[in-house]
Amino acid sequence: MMAERAALYARVSTARQEEEQTVASQIAALHKAAAELGLQVPPQHCYVDEGFSGTRLDRPAFDAMRDAAADGLLNVVLVFAPDRLARNYVHQQVVLEELAARGVRVHFVERPIGEKAEDKLLVQMQGVIAEYERAKIIERTRRGRLHKVRTGQTPPFSRPPYGYRLVTSPDGRQKTVVLHEEEAARVRDMYRWVLEEGLSARAVARRLTAQGVRPRRAARWTGASVRHLLVNPAFTGTAVYNRLMAAVPVRPRKAAALRKVAKSSYLLRPREQWQTWPIPPLVDEATQAAVKLQLARNKVLSSRNVRYSYLLRMLVVCGQCGLRMSCFRRTQSNGRGDYHYYGCSRGPEDSGRAARCKAQYLRAEALDATVWSAVCQWLREPRILVEEVASWQERREGEEASARERARLESTCRNLEEAGGAPGGRLPAGRPAGGRVEGAARATGGCP
Incomplete structure (x- = not known):
């Protein structure tokens, strides 16, 4: 009888949980349960998301586990509890049905679930309760913290400002x-x-x-x-509490990038909701x-160029460092005219990075003319715009898939390094030579 191909998945939501090593206790419990079930979990099938919220599905290790299941590499996935899989009830059911359709069963260590209708109902109830519990915890924490600040029992910040x-x-x-x-x-x-x-x-x-x-x-x-x-x-x-609220960024710098926190931007609350502390x-x-x-x-009065009109001001993104490119003006030494550029030459005092970006400047006149010509053509022929949007969507989906594949490869490399490498350099069981991992490794230059 062929041995079952097992994997484990663990997740913690916050950086504080990462520091407290709660993910390590999950992994230990999962390995212990696998041993009791007679399952061998290879290092490359240990999927761990540290600092990612369970309210979202786009998590690197989680996507890698689902991809491995889609490739037919898994028969069983061990998870500590349903809320580690997802906090949202609908998300839980989507993932469970997806894995079941791939022939992969999910084993919850904290409360194993069978195939009976009553067991499936229990899983659904646990998902609803987990979602309700998370909402109540967030609300109680918010109201409790607000009450303590309002009554002077606690300062309005856990990390005081500089000074x-x-x-x-x-x-x-x-x-x-x-x-x-x-x-x-x-x-x-x-x-x-x-x-x-x-x-x-x-x-x-x-x-x-x-x-x-x-x-x-x-x-x-x-x-x-x-x-x-x-x-x-x-x-x-005057320290102010409850001044900002978390929000999903409208124009994220890297739309295809996986972010640990979905609401990574902030909005200003109405002033009447602010709480002050002397x-x-x-x-x-x-x-x-x-x-x-x-x-x-x-x-x-800044010497930086803010007095000239540029068609694409703050819309051009550097392909090398990912930051938005600024506008520059260069005067010829002979005084015959000026050159205008889009460039990414921000120093450490702008980007916070140690080195200045070395990407080449782009002539503003040439780029503006190219973009304006394309816009005019799209207006004259809307069909071209539809094709461009479809091409952009396809390219973006490809970039997201590449990012997930790279995250999976990096996780596999880390696990193999910690385990001392795969014996004999063989591929995992059930993985055909020249498969997706090897192809992706060639595309990304191997493990970093």
Whole structure:
């Protein structure tokens, strides 16, 4: 009798769970259950998503597991509990039906399910309860946190802004916001540089980097981080809670990229929903207002090209680094005219990256003319636009499939490295030579 080809899937939702190693306990329980069932789980079929929410289906390891099932490589998948598979009841049923159609059964370790109608009903009820439980936990947590901030029982942030720190009382019940003297001195220097020297946010970030001053979490300062810090109302003595709410980005930088959090953008809540908390002021309101005015003046008078009209301003994306390309003007030395470009030459103070992007500039006149000609042609012949949209959709689906395949290959490589490599260099059982993994490895240049 041929041995069953087994796989395991584990998932944790947050970075905190990753730090607490709760995914390791799931994997240990899954391996123990596999041993009790007499199943062997090869390293390349251990699928783990760390930091991905169960409310969405586009998870790298999860997609890789479904692809392996579609390729006929699996007979059984071990999952700790239904909510690890998906938090949404509808998603659970879609995945379970998909795997069943592939001849793959799902074994839940926490509560094994049989083939009886009562067992299937129990799985469905667990899915509904898990979805309801998640909604209630989110709502209770939100209301509880809001009540504690409103009544002064807890500060409005778990990580205080740069320049502040939290001090816990001896009994551990009360936290107080106090100034971090060293960081507060740097913040005052930033305000002074802007007001007295007229430095822009980018120039402040460049000076901080030159002085060897690092922010708390990032590798280096950027103009955006400095600007966000200088206009923070907390520095005037008023911390604000419930000011922003998470939202799905309308124009994501990389639409085809897999994101751990679907709602990776923010929207401003109505002002009447804000909750304020008094903290020690670092600067007065007049100083911060003057800094805001100076930053706005710097933006108008910036040497960067904002006074010329470009058809594709902030619409061209660099194919090398993925950032949006800026507009540039270069004056000829003989004074005969100017050249206009789209370019990605953002330094560390703009992108937060160590090196500047080396992509070539694009002549604005040539690119604008090409795009405008295409738009005019589409308007004259709508059929061409329909074909272009269909081609774009097909290409995007191909990019998403490639991203999933690459994630699966990287996961397989990590598992093989941890296990010391596959014995004899053989392919997994049931995998034909020259299959999708080898083809994808050739396309992506092998394991990184």
